[in-house]
Amino acid sequence: MMHFTSTWDVIVVGAGHAGIEAALIAARRGLNVAIFTIKLEAIGRMSCNPSIGGPAKGHLAREVDAMGGEMGRAADLSGIHYRMLNRSKGPAVWAPRAQNDREAYHRLMREALEAQSGLQIIEATITELIIHEGRVCGVLSQIGREYYAPTVIIASGTFLRGKIHVGKISYSGGRSGEPSADDLSLHLGALGLSVQRFKTGTPPRVDLRSLDYSCLEEQPGDDDPQGFSYYRDIALQNRVSCYLTHTTPETSRIIQANILESALYSGIITGIGPRYCPSIEDKIVKFPQRDSHHIFIEPEGVNTHEAYVNGISTSLPPHIQEQIVHSIPGMEQATILRYAYAIEYDYVNPSEIDASLACKKLPGLYFAGQINGTSGYEEAAAQGLIAGINAGLYLEGKEPLVLSRSNSYMGVLIDDLVTSGTNEPYRMFTSRAEYRLLLRQDNADERLMPIAHKLGLVSQQRWQRFSQMLQLKAAELERLKSSNCIARGDVKEPIKFSQLLRRPEISFANLAEYGYTAPPELSKDIQNRIEIEIKYEGYLVRMQEEIIRFNQAENLVIPPDTDFFGIPSIAWEAREKLAKIKPRSIGQAMRIPGVNYSDSSALMIWLRKNPSGKADE
Numbered sequence: 318m319m320h321f322t323s324t325w326d327v328i329v330v331g332a333g334h335a336g337i338e339a340a341l342i343a344a345r346r347g348l349n350v351a352i353f354t355i356k357l358e359a360i361g362r363m364s365c366n367p368s369i370g371g372p373a374k375g376h377l378a379r380e381v382d383a384m385g386g387e388m389g390r391a392a393d394l395s396g397i398h399y400r401m402l403n404r405s406k407g408p409a410v411w412a413p414r415a416q417n418d419r420e421a422y423h424r425l426m427r428e429a430l431e432a433q434s435g436l437q438i439i440e441a442t443i444t445e446l447i448i449h450e451g452r453v454c455g456v457l458s459q460i461g462r463e464y465y466a467p468t469v470i471i472a473s474g475t476f477l478r479g480k481i482h483v484g485k486i487s488y489s490g491g492r493s494g495e496p497s498a499d500d501l502s503l504h505l506g507a508l509g510l511s512v513q514r515f516k517t518g519t520p521p522r523v524d525l526r527s528l529d530y531s532c533l534e535e536q537p538g539d540d541d542p543q544g545f546s547y548y549r550d551i552a553l554q555n556r557v558s559c560y561l562t563h564t565t566p567e568t569s570r571i572i573q574a575n576i577l578e579s580a581l582y583s584g585i586i587t588g589i590g591p592r593y594c595p596s597i598e599d600k601i602v603k604f605p606q607r608d609s610h611h612i613f614i615e616p617e618g619v620n621t622h623e624a625y626v627n628g629i630s631t632s633l634p635p636h637i638q639e640q641i642v643h644s645i646p647g648m649e650q651a652t653i654l655r656y657a658y659a660i661e662y663d664y665v666n667p668s669e670i671d672a673s674l675a676c677k678k679l680p681g682l683y684f685a686g687q688i689n690g691t692s693g694y695e696e697a698a699a700q701g702l703i704a705g706i707n708a709g710l711y712l713e714g715k716e717p718l719v720l721s722r723s724n725s726y727m728g729v730l731i732d733d734l735v736t737s738g739t740n741e742p743y744r745m746f747t748s749r750a751e752y753r754l755l756l757r758q759d760n761a762d763e764r765l766m767p768i769a770h771k772l773g774l775v776s777q778q779r780w781q782r783f784s785q786m787l788q789l790k791a792a793e794l795e796r797l798k799s800s801n802c803i804a805r806g807d808v809k810e811p812i813k814f815s816q817l818l819r820r821p822e823i824s825f826a827n828l829a830e831y832g833y834t835a836p837p838e839l840s841k842d843i844q845n846r847i848e849i850e851i852k853y854e855g856y857l858v859r860m861q862e863e864i865i866r867f868n869q870a871e872n873l874v875i876p877p878d879t880d881f882f883g884i885p886s887i888a889w890e891a892r893e894k895l896a897k898i899k900p901r902s903i904g905q906a907m908r909i910p911g912v913n914y915s916d917s918s919a920l921m922i923w924l925r926k927n928p929s930g931k932a933d934e
């Protein structure tokens with residue numbers, strides 16, 4: 318029988334996308350974990366769109382899966398519509414996206430937490446950290462119960478001093494139907510942490526039965542659905558269609574005529590919103606020349622008639638929302654099931670954390686997810702996973718896991734946050750990654766599973782299948798590079814299959830016409846990886862060379878207690894920035910805005926003379 322005490326190794330505050338990954342990964346590494354949520358019924362709730370993936374987010378979801386996380390599995394088991402986005406573009410930006418059954422996703426996540434040994438779920442609102450001798454040692458709940466652990470991960474999402482806005486009406490709330498967590502936010506501020514304010518928003522939901530489908534363009538899922546989890550054999554099935562429509566000049570007119578009714582434009586909301594996920598009033602005001610914007614109607618599940626209206630996030634009052642919805646083709650008679658709203662919330666400035674997601678001021682404390690200024694389920698899950706791993710490594714007295722910009726989007730995400738900070742809700746884009754042709758969605762397992770395996774996060778069965786895949790791929794690549802095709806059509810003389818495959822008009826499937834027989838166990842997935850590696854070989858080799866140069870600066874480690882103010886050859890502004898960010902390496906120091914090339918060279922020279930990071934040695 319499982320026995321729980323009220324003392325744990327790790328306490329996780331929040332059972333959203335970040336908290337779930339943090340708690341599961343820590344428990345899977347053998348730690349005793351307690352996870353807190355304000356509402357048990359809302360574990361793993363998708364606050365906004367019931368969808369996982371999309372550009373860069375699909376990459377992150379696959380990386381989380383490769384590292385032993387839960388998101389990919391839950392997304393595949395609850396998927397109802399799958400599309401590989403950007404297929405007409407280069408492979409770096411292909412992006413798997415799934416529409417998910419909202420209820421099923423939540424249920425799967427709750428079940429995963431409940432099934433995990435060494436993990437206890439507790440419904441309680443945490444109001445304070447318990448601190449002893451400058452270290453975190455537990456948390457206090459709203460009803461006065463104390464819980465102890467040497468590490469605490471806060472993953473509280475949009476709940477910190479959350480305030481919901483609909484038109485001129487605003488009230489406190491963590492998201493629709495759930496209370497905010499005000500005390501914890503005030504407590505973090507009182508501890509001297511920099512707490513700031515962002516906002517986000519969500520569109521209305523409509524009843525699918527009230528739509529006129531003759532005016533909507535059906536968007537079926539792909540014939541070959543692609544999910545997120547590696548080596549799990551989950552059967553993927555498209556079970557619904559999505560639909561495309563658009564706003565009209567009448568939509569724009571309604572919004573312009575009522576713009577001052579919007580919480581955003583009447584000055585009620587002061588927090589900064591996500592530039593790349595703007596509200597419909599933002600789109601109309603900022604792009605007045607466009608008389609139409611795409612709207613996607615996305616079912617919320619298979620046992621509901623509710624649909625998410627992607628593209629009209631708004632904080633306008635309900636009667637204006639109705640006018641907007643009814644101005645859109647196919648939705649003239651639509652019934653609104655839930656109204657749109659905007660939410661303002663507190664986040665902790667990511668300059669407070671280091672690359673392991675640990676709080677610089679309070680040992681034992683970690684932050685993950687929306688609280689670090691990010692937006693999005695996948696961004697949150699990635700951070701939760703890393704925070705969970707690092708809380709464990711900290712307890713074991715080991716070096717933290719810091720992924721690199723050169724091996725993962727997770728590395729890019731965390732490096733961006735802790736090095737440059739963010740002045741708007743941060744979401745991931747493929748353009749943020751310098752090495753994106755290497756950081757593809759198809760090869761997240763190759764990039765990260767070996768790291769996860771070393772940490773004991775990959776089951777024997779998955780590791781075996783991964784290793785078999787690598788062997789098969791390497792053998793087939795070798796065969797394609799060493800054996801000749803037959804001459805045919807434009808190919809006047811036999812050439813190596815790899816040279817043939819390099820031609821833009823030739824795909825793996827065409828090779829058979831030139832005498833190639835694939836071994837029966839060579840899956841479509843491996844064929845795809847081989848094709849990309851051969852077609853883009855030149856670019857990939859050049860990128861690997863760049864990474865070697867990049868890693869030289871990354872490997873020049875800066876001691877944690879370096880006295881940056883004591884380095885006279887560095888500009889004062891740069892010293893301030895360095896002292897605040899505390900970079901781990903010269904490479905990271907070079908990326909800090911305000912630290913220029915001469916500052917980082919001077920730092921390097923100074924560290925050669927003062928390797929401990931202290932002057933006068």
Ligand SMILES: Cc1cc2nc3c(=O)[nH]c(=O)nc-3n(C[C@H](O)[C@H](O)[C@H](O)COP(=O)(O)OP(=O)(O)OC[C@H]3O[C@@H](n4cnc5c(N)ncnc54)[C@H](O)[C@@H]3O)c2cc1C
Pocket residue numbers: 330331332333334335336353354355356359360361362363364365366441442443444472473474475476477491492493498501517518519594658659660685686687688691692693694697744
């Ligand atoms: C209205 C709205 C619209 C959004 N729109 C978008 C969008 O368009 N695009 C996008 O990418 N993202 C959007 N998001 C953000 C997305 O939902 C989050 O990025 C994601 O859910 C963050 O995951 P998380 O784990 O950090 O937090 P959440 O998923 O918010 O989970 C937070 C968890 O913390 C718990 N919690 C909080 N405080 C306490 C406490 N004091 N004690 C105990 N438990 C606590 C809660 O109960 C919950 O379990 C939106 C969110 C909202 C609310």
